[in-house]
Amino acid sequence: MDFEFDKFDEKFMNMLESKEDHSRILACYNILSQEFRRLLRVRENGRVVLFYENLSQDLSKLHKSKNECNTIIEVGKGTSKKTYTIHSSILCFRCPHLYNELTINNNNTDNTRVIRKPKFSSNVFDYIIRYIYTGVLELREELSVLFELFATANELGIMELTTYLESYFIKNHSPWLRSNFTRVHREVFQYQNLNSLQEYCNKTIASSPEDDPHKYLSDSDFRLNLVLRGSQDGFSVADFWRLCEGKEDIVMVAKVKGTKEIIGGYNPIGWERKQHEKYIETSDSFIFSFSDKKGTTLSRVKNDSKAIYIDKKGSSVYGPCFGTYDLILHDNPKNNAKSYCRKSDYEIPIRENRANFSIEEYEVYELIRKQISGSLNVKLQ
Secondary structure, eight states, X not given: OOOOHHHHHHHHHHHHHSSSOHHHHHHHHHHHHHHHHHHHHTOBTTBOOOOHHXXXXXXXXXHHHTTTOOEEEEESOGGGOEEEEEOHHHHHHHOHHHHXXXXXXXXXXXXXXXXXXXXXXXXXXXXXXXXXXXXXXXXXXXXXXXXHHHHHHHHTXXXXXXXXXXXXXXXXXXXXXXXXXXXXXXXXXXXXXXXXXXXXXXXXXXXXXXXXXXGGOTTSSEEEEEEEEHHHHOSSXXXXXXXXXXXXXXXXXXXXXXXXXXXXXXXXXXXXXXXXXXXXXXXXXXXXXXXXXXXXXXXEBSSGGGSEEOOTTOXXXXXXXXXXXXXXXXXXXXXXXXXXXXXXXXXXXXXXXXXXXXXXXXXXXXXXXXXXXXXXXXXXX
């Protein structure tokens, strides 16, 4: 692809017309002008010779010189805090997300503006700054650092870098994505634009729906303690109440019979028949599903007052239930097709099929937070 010199030059013209200090912008432009003239001299028959290397080196020198810098970015906190001094005119067109933050920050007495990013890592931000000035990315770091760079670039709206790293991980480091699945899944489903990695996660889950969930939680801050497995402990309602009653922070996962669907839910409060009410209120529960057709569906509780249904009479009819109709495991869910998912008290339905179903297998886990030091585990609060 030919270098579109006119468009590149036009960007600097736009900078001159912006509200930025013209002297600072011109200082930047003058450093590049020699390269522009060289490009014009070698332009022949609508084609150009590319001199990106010298252009990138000159921009790197511009940053290191700190000449005419007017913006400070503070990254990290405590002893890990690091300060970067940069040109707002460069930031304006290389990272508009950060530039826009300047409009809501007050100037210091010396007219230098400050942006604070305490949650970012300085190790990663070194790469961000180098990319902003030079367009250079080195792939020498550990994959965990590169994934953090990917997440930071996405949060800052640097789409060129985000898209490249997203493709880089999928094409070159699938084993790492699988072994760090929880971290990857948690990150990519926070945003709507990471379609490729979201599709990768969905296919990974759908391709092995009966895998032990611990396989995908090896890098998590939590562990799952198995409380009940239907094929091992029984599928009856009595088995569920015998093993699960009174426990909190419960994750239930089930495989729908005759399909590749996985359904489940998280109940932070737990089920206990001593409750006086038919429903238990919480704003933290959610239900979910995985399927080849729809991928991942996550539905958070909408009507908090009916988040969790309790079979308080102790009948032999209901096991784990979310909402009035949203996710109901009824009777012996393996032998009887009486369970169902129909939208009522959660945001969206997790199954398109409203018909009753039975299950092949289901498991109930207690979510336990890992203690950072020592060998003990503490309960999720």
